[in-house]
Amino acid sequence: MTATGAAAVVATDVHKAYGDLKAVDGVSFEVAEGEFFGILGPNGAGKTTILEIIEGLREPDRGEIRLLGESPWPRKMALLPRIGVQLQASSFFEKLTAREQLATFGSLYGVGAAKVTDMLELVGLTDKADTREDKLSGGQRQRLSIACALVHDPDVVFLDEPTAALDPQARRNLWDVLRAIQDRGKTIVYTTHYLDEAEILCDRVAIMDHGRILAMDSPASLVRGLDAPTRVQLEPGVLPAGEAEQLPGADEVSADDAALTIITRSPAKLLGALSERGALGGLQVRTATLEDVFLQLTGREYRA
Structure with missing residues (x-):
């Protein structure tokens, strides 16, 4: 600035x-x-x-x-x-x-x-x-x-x-x-x-x-200020969902044909645990962005 x-x-x-x-x-x-x-x-x-x-x-x-x-x-x-x-x-x-x-x-x-x-x-x-x-x-x-x-x-x-x-x-x-x-x-x-x-x-x-x-x-x-969780995505088959749920820092786990998604508020702990297991295949980490702030404040409905 x-x-x-x-x-x-x-x-x-x-x-x-x-x-x-x-x-x-x-x-x-x-x-x-x-x-x-x-x-x-x-x-x-x-x-x-x-x-x-x-x-x-x-x-x-x-x-x-x-x-x-x-x-x-x-x-x-x-x-x-x-x-x-x-x-x-x-x-x-x-x-x-x-x-x-x-x-x-x-x-x-x-x-x-x-x-x-x-x-x-x-x-x-x-x-x-x-x-x-x-x-x-x-x-x-x-x-x-x-x-x-x-x-x-x-x-x-x-x-x-x-x-x-x-x-x-x-x-x-x-x-x-x-x-x-x-x-x-x-x-x-x-x-x-x-x-x-x-x-x-x-x-x-x-x-x-x-x-x-x-x-x-x-x-x-x-x-x-949004205090939003971090989303960590892995390729399907890299780690069973049941095992992912037991990882330190894993707050919520969901899986579909496209990815295994782990929601966490302790990303450092979670990423460390994944590294120890060699489960970093196709890893994607998504933190909060200004878009998340915008949508929380203004809502998600479409306006023409």
Whole structure:
């Protein structure tokens, strides 16, 4: 974490309702300068609404937002050059190449050609600089969208589900871009549905549902607080289930055609006992993840 301790974003008891729907219901948090802060939650949790309020795109019903020490609403022209925004759906100018897109966005802030070239290199699009936007792949278009949000060198970058609908390779490629952005000292506030990437990228996360923050901490601290057992899986036939039940540290044993599963809260003891018996064939160990925290807090039902 490269946060400096000073607050780039402060949200205090923020509310936003649409009729009877409380999209944001008393949300409070701070984001330090240089921090990578994630807002997680199921569909309809209020993630995009709170992000748009912080960006100054929506007025809160009540509560206070301070963005780089100022209120973003009503919109302040002096704040705009200091923030970069990448929305869920990005629109580009028709028939322009990647370089021309960036140059056009940059011209709004007086950015020169050298900065455009730097941004193309940062997001890995140097070899696509002269390719039209509509000829780029989905991952390349997302990287171009992020470059447009960064071309004027903002202090705070807002990314709303930047890896949505990308294939695994493109998504991981974009992770490198996001790390490079933070390495430049930028504050990043982003929303995502992908808990694995939030666990890897974020210094802290806030888990939202029904307009409220249910938990907020570093991913590692949230996982530790869950106090979930460890699951150890072995290939079928490596060890009889009855013998597995007698192993030190084995709390629960189940077996099927695919695997023998042992649930334990003392994994060191259990793994030591398995090693002594030479029963490590096909061993897989699964500890709790941020996904487990998320599901415990928000439930498992599907929401469209």
